[in-house]
Amino acid sequence: AQSVTQPDIHITVSEGASLELRCNYSYGATPYLFWYVQSPGQGLQLLLKYFSGDTLVQGIKGFEAEFKRSQSSFNLRKPSVHWSDAAEYFCAVALSGGYNKLIFGAGTRLAVHP
Amino acid sequence: DAGVTQSPTHLIKTRGQQVTLRCSPKSGHDTVSWYQQALGQGPQFIFQYYEEEERQRGNFPDRFSGHQFPNYSSELNVNALLLGDSALYLCASSPTHLRDAFYGYTFGSGTRLTVV
Numbered sequence: 001a002q003s004v005t006q007p008d009i010h011i012t013v014s015e016g017a018s019l020e021l022r023c024n025y026s027y028g029a030t031p032y033l034f035w036y037v038q039s040p041g042q043g044l045q046l047l048l049k050y051f052s053g054d055t056l057v058q059g060i061k062g063f064e065a066e067f068k069r070s071q072s073s074f075n076l077r078k079p080s081v082h083w084s085d086a087a088e089y090f091c092a093v094a095l096s097g098g099y100n101k102l103i104f105g106a107g108t109r110l111a112v113h114p
Numbered sequence: 115d116a117g118v119t120q121s122p123t124h125l126i127k128t129r130g131q132q133v134t135l136r137c138s139p140k141s142g143h144d145t146v147s148w149y150q151q152a153l154g155q156g157p158q159f160i161f162q163y164y165e166e167e168e169r170q171r172g173n174f175p176d177r178f179s180g181h182q183f184p185n186y187s188s189e190l191n192v193n194a195l196l197l198g199d200s201a202l203y204l205c206a207s208s209p210t211h212l213r214d215a216f217y218g219y220t221f222g223s224g225t226r227l228t229v230v
Contacts, residue, residue, distance in 0.1 A: 004156075036221075043118075043204060043223040044157070090156050100208055100219060101147065101170055104156030 002027050004091055006105035013081050014113045021076040021108050023091030031093040033074040034102065035065055038088045047089075050074065061085070086112045118143075118207050118222035126228045127195050135190040135225045139207030143220070145169075146188040148180060151202040151224070163188050164210065192227075200229045 003026045013019055025031060032051050036044040048059025055067040065076045074091060091105040119138040127133050139146050145164045149157035159172035163182035182188045186207075192199055202224040 041223075041226075043221040044206075045221075046219070092156075100145070101159050101162060101172075102149075102157070102206075102219075103159070106154075106156050 002031070002093065002095075002103050004093055004103055004105035006089075006091055006108050008108045009106070010109045010111065012111040012113060015083050016080050019076075019078045019081045019085070019110070021089050021091075021110070023074045023076065023105060025072050025074065025091075025093045027072070027093060027095075029095075030069060031095055033065075033067060034092040034094070035059065035063070035074075035076045036090045036092060036104075037061075038090065038107075040087075044090065047076070081110075081112055083112045083114060086110055118205055118220050120203075120205050120222040120225050122225060123223070124226045124228075126230060129195055129197060129229055131195050132191065132193045133195060133227060135192075135203050135205075135227070137188045137190070137205030137207070137222060139186050139188070139205075140220050143207035143209050144186050145208045145210050146182060146186065147206045147208070148188070148190050149204040149206065150174070151204060152198075153201070157204055160190070195229045197229050200227060202226050 005024045034049045035047040047063050048057050050057045050067045057065050063078050067074050088107045088109050090107045092102045094102050121136045147162040148160040151157040160174050161171040162169050166182045177193045179191045204224045205222045208219045
């Protein structure tokens with residue numbers, strides 16, 4: 001069965017520090033890959049997505065992610081974190097083609113210290 | 115351009131009752147998917163509607179049912195509510211006429227359901 005693992009439940013970083021959130025997936029083929037952010041009490045906002053091509057993907061708010069097929073990973077990075085980045089981050093996968101159903105990881109809650 | 119609209123935003127129900135949640139998709143979108151997000155967890159796929167038919171279903175009991183109307187809006191119904199049904203229910207809409215519907219996948223802000 002397809003699954004998504006986000007190993008870190010909580011991460012705390014200082015403002016201005018770099019950030020990497022980990023995501024590993026279990027899938028027979030290369031799926032479509034996504035990162036979403038959710039602020040408290042809000043819906044999900046898409047940060048970036050990978051379908052094919054260049055394995056380094058740029059997103060909104062200064063985020064980027066790198067797809068590594070050999071490691072079945074799609075880690076999210078940001079070189080310098082801002083206090084407003086504090087939120088919950090979800091990695092998600094979906095099968096290419098077919099019906100557009102997303103499978104989410106359990107999420108990583110990011111706290112930012114001033 | 116309005117995005118995905120969900121109503122109500124918050125709801126409190128008693129065990130055993132029935133509830134209906136509503137979703138209006140983004141303009142131009144004709145597919146609606148519903149997700150359940152329990153506290154501290156990622157969203158889980160409930161089902162998806164397209165052309166007024168349930169096209170795909172996740173691992174949820176028959177107490178969860180839905181409907182899509184000709185204007186593409188959708189309802190999620192939950193019967194015989196359990197305490198464990200307390201969650202944030204998210205609706206997502208997407209177009210199907212694009213090569214890949216994920217380019218336009220858009221989430222609403224959700225309905226927070228509390229069962230007491």
